[in-house]
Amino acid sequence: MVTREETRQAREAKLDELHERLTGAVEQLVSGDDWGRALAFAARFRARSFSNTLLIWAQHAAAYEAGRVPEPVPSYVAGYRQWQTLGRQVEKGQSGFMILAPVTGRFATATPSDPESWRRLGKGEKPRPGEVVRSKMITAKPAYVWDASQTAGEPIPEPPAPKLLEGEAPVGLWDGLAKLVEERGFAVLRVPHEGMIHGANGVTDYTAKTVAVRENMDPAAQVKTLAHELGHVLLHGPDQEDARQHRGIGEVEAESVALMIGAAHRMDTTGYTIPYVSTWAARVDGKEPVEIVKATGERVRKTALTILDQLDTAQVGDGTPPGLDRETPHRNQPSHERSAPERAASGRQVQPLPETGPRAAASAAVMQGRDL
Ligand SMILES: [Zn+2]
Known part of the structure; x- marks a missing residue:
């Protein structure tokens, strides 16, 4: 019993x-391999600023409403050349989403605590001995990105x-x-x-x-x-x-x-x-x-x-006898x-x-x- x-x-x-x-x-x-590939792929996409994320989402939603993309939300988003390095090509007729790409400059000073003392370095210019160098965003310029669904080529590794x-x-x-x-x-x-x-x-x-x-x-x-x-x-x-x-x-x-x-x-x-x-x-x-x-x-x-x-x-x-639960x-x-x-x-x-x-x-x- x-x-x-x-x-x-x-x-x-x-x-x-x-x-x-x-x-x-x-x-x-x-x-497993599939998982690793998907992670490695995802790691190629850098985090974007909050405002750029909003820009992408809004434009992607508009593209969805116009029937240009199959899903309401973006998946992977990258620039034209970045897609090419990933083995994919932006399809003909797909216009990109505009984002604001930061333009940075290099600044140098020997007295970092004095905000007036920083000077912008020219292209390729080296700091003088004793100077410290920092990068700073000066302005933003428009750049264009495309969602994965607007591109074709090598398959995108996805987690199962x-x-x-x-x-x-x-x-x-x-x-x-x-x-x-x-x-x-x-x-x-x-x-x-x-x-x-x-x-x-x-x-x-x-x-x-x-x-x-x-x-x-x-x-x-x-x-x-x-x-x-x-x-x-x-x-x-x-x-x-x-x-x-x-x-x-x-x-x-x-x-x-x-x-x-x-x-x-x-x-x-x-x-x-x-x-x-x-x-x-x-x-x-x-x-x-x-x-x-x-x-x-x-x-x-x-x-x-x-x-x-x-x-x-x-x-x-x-405790159900074997056979009875076969139903x-x-x-x-x-x-x-x-x-x-x-x-x-x-x-x-x-x-x-x-x-x-x-x-x-x-x-x-x-x-x-x-x-x-
Ligand atoms: Zn749940």
């Missing part, structure tokens, strides 16, 4: 293992994008999660498309007390999103200062909760979760992405456990397509994350290629 406490301990152990696998998968992704889940949702999971969201005083809204929620799959609004999920994706993706938003509801209210320090940490936590809820229902969310968690973890300054993911482990596990305890859905490892849809990954390590692990019942060993696909491309 398996006691409730034993079941709970077994579940905790599984969630721990799951989190370790997630951490390993993030580590693999962020140390989260892949939306496909297929059916586990039976009863949407209703169970929605009930928990509502118990916290939030209304669950289903919106027709992402345009209504800032292009997102789901949004939690702590002020309006709403959780919105878009309907124009597969049920599996919708329910995964609801689990993510429930993670936000439970972990990231306005009174939760810690997690609100950086949005990246909050996103890592919410999506890790969604992964655990999914796994307990045989729903493999890794094709979405791993790139998503990696991307947000990488946006937190001062720490390696893997450190961020590791640090959230305890909170994530506790939250997932709280949620799973309150759901009355059929979950793996909850839970898991067309996400037909068994004959499973890889060997996954088949070997199937005795453990938790749908395993991709292996983290050297044999496993280190590159994000492979992770993305999983047919979820």
